[in-house]
Amino acid sequence: MRGLLVKxxxxxxxxxxxxxxxxxxxxxxxxNGSITFVVYYLTFVCSFFVISSIAYDENxxxxxxxxxxxxxRSIYVREKYVFEILLxxxxxxAGLAICFIIQTVRHSxxxxxxxxxxxxxxxxxxxxxxxxxxxxxxxxxxxKGRIVLLCCFIIVFFMGYTLNQALDLGDRMNxxxxxxPDLLCLVLAAAAVLxxxxxxxxxVAVMKRKEF
Numbered sequence: 001m002r003g004l005l006v007k008x009x010x011x012x013x014x015x016x017x018x019x020x021x022x023x024x025x026x027x028x029x030x031x032n033g034s035i036t037f038v039v040y041y042l043t044f045v046c047s048f049f050v051i052s053s054i055a056y057d058e059n060x061x062x063x064x065x066x067x068x069x070x071x072x073r074s075i076y077v078r079e080k081y082v083f084e085i086l087l088x089x090x091x092x093x094a095g096l097a098i099c100f101i102i103q104t105v106r107h108s109x110x111x112x113x114x115x116x117x118x119x120x121x122x123x124x125x126x127x128x129x130x131x132x133x134x135x136x137x138x139x140x141x142x143x144k145g146r147i148v149l150l151c152c153f154i155i156v157f158f159m160g161y162t163l164n165q166a167l168d169l170g171d172r173m174n175x176x177x178x179x180x181p182d183l184l185c186l187v188l189a190a191a192a193v194l195x196x197x198x199x200x201x202x203x204v205a206v207m208k209r210k211e212f
Contacts, residue, residue, distance in 0.1 A: 004071065004079040008053045012087075015049075022046070026098055035103075036118045039095035043126050046091035050084040050130065054137050063210075073207040077138070081200050084130050092123045120185055124192035131192075131199035138206045 012019075022045050029038045057066055067073070096119065103112055112119075140147075 001071070001075050001079045001082070003069075004076065005083060008050075008079070008083050011053055011056060012049055023094075023098075026095060027102065035099045035112060036115050036122070038099055039092065039119055040122050040126075042095040042098075043088055043092045043122055044129075046087055047084065047126055047130055049087060050080060051133065051137055053083070054080065054134075055141075058141055073210075074204050077200065077203045077207050080134065081196065081203075084134065085127070085196075088123060088126050088130070092126070117185070121188055124185075124188040127192040128188075128195050131195040135199055135202045135206060138203045138210070 022042065026038055026042045029041060057063065066076070099112060
């Protein structure tokens with residue numbers, strides 16, 4: 001698995017220009033946008049590098065060549081999830097560090113203190129998102145996976161909008177953040193762990209049934 005991680009990290013470093021652009025946009029947004037959006041933006045964008053690494057492995061019938069190496073399909077899937085978690089954590093911490101440095105230079109750390117709970121919720125939320133995306137990517141591939149993912153986004157958006165209108169979820173969420181932030185963090189962290197475990201099991205099952 002270590003060799004697969006090195007491969008994906010080298011692929012990531014091969015996109016230096018895009019990484020620099022993302023970091024530049026993060027700094028610019030920090031001056032002009034909200035801190036929570038800045039951290040979410042960096043973490044969300046970096047999470048797509050995992051999807052692009054799967055698409056790269058799949059390209060030009062690459063899976064048969066890849067599995068000629070001394071690895072099996074479960075190890076391959078496990079590496080992608082480890083890579084996803086590491087990438088999300090590093091990008092989330094990098095976003096926090098950039099915000100902290102810029103706000104320190106501007107002598108205004110109040111926005112960080114005021115939004116600390118929302119910032120803590122970003123990482124498990126992104127992990128839950130990736131837990132939905134990765135099995136779809138393994139199942140349908142890079143081309144069909146984009147279409148299926150778009151359909152899932154549309155369905156989730158309309159479901160969320162409908163539930164928000166019916167149950168005032170936005171107001172309830174704000175109340176939870178305001179009065180019970182620790183409970184909300186625990187629930188979302190538990191949901192992130194559960195969805196990641198279920199997603200990993202589903203991805204392994206998909207890859208074991210897949211024919212190349």
